[in-house]
Amino acid sequence: MATTRRILDLLRNGQPGETVTIQGWVRTKRDQKEFSFVEVNDGSSLAGLQAVVSQDVPGYADALKRVNTGASVELSGTLVESPAKGQRIELKAESITVFGEADAETYPLQKKRHSFEFLRSIAHLRPRTNTLGSVFRVRNACATAVHNFFQERNFLWVHTPLITASDAEGAGELFTVTSMNLDTPPRTKSGEVDFAQDFFGKRAFLTVSGQLEAEIMAMAFTNVYTFGPTFRAENSNTSRHLAEFWMIEPEMAFCALDGNMELAESFLKYVFKYVLETCPEDMEFFNQRIDNTVLETADNIINNEFERITYTDAIALLEKADKTFEFPVSWGLDLQSEHERYLAEDLFKKPVIVTDYPKEIKAFYMRQNDDGKTVRAMDVLAPRIGEIIGGSQREERLDLLEQRMADFHIPAESMWWYLDLRRFGTVPHAGFGLGFERLVQFMTGMQNIRDVIPFPRTPQSAEF
Numbered sequence: 001m002a003t004t005r006r007i008l009d010l011l012r013n014g015q016p017g018e019t020v021t022i023q024g025w026v027r028t029k030r031d032q033k034e035f036s037f038v039e040v041n042d043g044s045s046l047a048g049l050q051a052v053v054s055q056d057v058p059g060y061a062d063a064l065k066r067v068n069t070g071a072s073v074e075l076s077g078t079l080v081e082s083p084a085k086g087q088r089i090e091l092k093a094e095s096i097t098v099f100g101e102a103d104a105e106t107y108p109l110q111k112k113r114h115s116f117e118f119l120r121s122i123a124h125l126r127p128r129t130n131t132l133g134s135v136f137r138v139r140n141a142c143a144t145a146v147h148n149f150f151q152e153r154n155f156l157w158v159h160t161p162l163i164t165a166s167d168a169e170g171a172g173e174l175f176t177v178t179s180m181n182l183d184t185p186p187r188t189k190s191g192e193v194d195f196a197q198d199f200f201g202k203r204a205f206l207t208v209s210g211q212l213e214a215e216i217m218a219m220a221f222t223n224v225y226t227f228g229p230t231f232r233a234e235n236s237n238t239s240r241h242l243a244e245f246w247m248i249e250p251e252m253a254f255c256a257l258d259g260n261m262e263l264a265e266s267f268l269k270y271v272f273k274y275v276l277e278t279c280p281e282d283m284e285f286f287n288q289r290i291d292n293t294v295l296e297t298a299d300n301i302i303n304n305e306f307e308r309i310t311y312t313d314a315i316a317l318l319e320k321a322d323k324t325f326e327f328p329v330s331w332g333l334d335l336q337s338e339h340e341r342y343l344a345e346d347l348f349k350k351p352v353i354v355t356d357y358p359k360e361i362k363a364f365y366m367r368q369n370d371d372g373k374t375v376r377a378m379d380v381l382a383p384r385i386g387e388i389i390g391g392s393q394r395e396e397r398l399d400l401l402e403q404r405m406a407d408f409h410i411p412a413e414s415m416w417w418y419l420d421l422r423r424f425g426t427v428p429h430a431g432f433g434l435g436f437e438r439l440v441q442f443m444t445g446m447q448n449i450r451d452v453i454p455f456p457r458t459p460q461s462a463e464f
């Protein structure tokens, strides 16, 4: 019995003369007079393995009738040097088994190129296409790189809850989690829904960020990171927003904003480098078929230092810009995606770290600067994407944090444990959040964030 091998392994290491078995899905079949070419892909690599199935193979005629694009098969045979251009080896089949057919009339993924929009409507089949295949391999490599990066630096991976009672970002974009009967929820005397009678005894939500819990863990383990799903009920139908997305949030005790910026920069460089090394074919594919600046961008990230400017300087640059923006620019207003892209894409042509934003437009937990107007925030802006990382040094001084919470009308009782961190052994600390799908978008050049997560959750869409 020949051992079953993955196609990536064969393409890289397979030697002529070896007998092997492969399993996978047929991408194409080309019938010649006395044999057929069957290209099989098992998801391990962009390229499939070409098998030559001749008339001598037992059951040849019947099997080949049943083998169409999309069918699942097992082929055994001998590896031989391939006479064809662009492939080192091919499989001379000695047996073929068909597991499942795919009807040529009704299987949606026929040879022609499909739009990404159409592919989203068949999210159960699109992983079998070249582009989505490359996307999910690169996504996997990015996730591996994330863990490698932090583990090499002795950061503890902490698991923060998905169900929470606090709105970490204070942006009010929360999904409620309830076990109440929505037709007849219990009500208070004044007629409001009585969440005290709900499952958790108070209103609970899906988390928008693991940061506050990561801060708790950093106060014991010094350096930690989260890597998990987060949820935001923002009704923005853009190419960069999801209702469910994955976030990586490192949190470091004994660390100020400079250390935070350094970590963010070396982190992005590390992930790009790792993906280029481990997924060269996929990255080449993106460069050829999706966006011809992908490799240049990766090179630029790895080899150039990120630009660092303050929000105040960024506003001055935007006001001077030789460009008309849809949204107004003035000190105090938040940067819109078009402004972020102008800075990173047009002006500096590389990632830009903008720091020290006005305190009114940033979250309550950010550390106040002495000017009384700004906080120690940092956003990393990337060409094509805009904001890819948001972070800050945290307010570690109890009185100033209490004052900020009051400004934002956040009741101190609801956050007693967060305030306790400032009562007991408080230290300067900082961290950031990287949107994982935005990273994959940036890496691959994919235009729409819905095409870098297997099952995108967006307004009006949760089919698969």
Ligand code: 4AD
Residues within 6 Å of the ligand: 168, 169, 208, 209, 210, 211, 232, 234, 240, 241, 242, 243, 245, 247, 249, 250, 387, 388, 389, 390, 391, 392, 431, 432, 433, 434, 435, 436, 437, 438
């Ligand atoms: O800037 P944000 O809101 O920061 C936080 O949540 C902090 N608690 C992070 C921290 O300091 N630990 O979100 C962080 C990143 C953004 O920069 C963006 O890349 C991504 O999360 N993000 C989204 N990605 C996809 N869809 C959405 N709706 C996103 N909202 C934010």
Ligand code: MG
Residues within 6 Å of the ligand: 379, 387, 389, 390
């Ligand atoms: Mg942000």
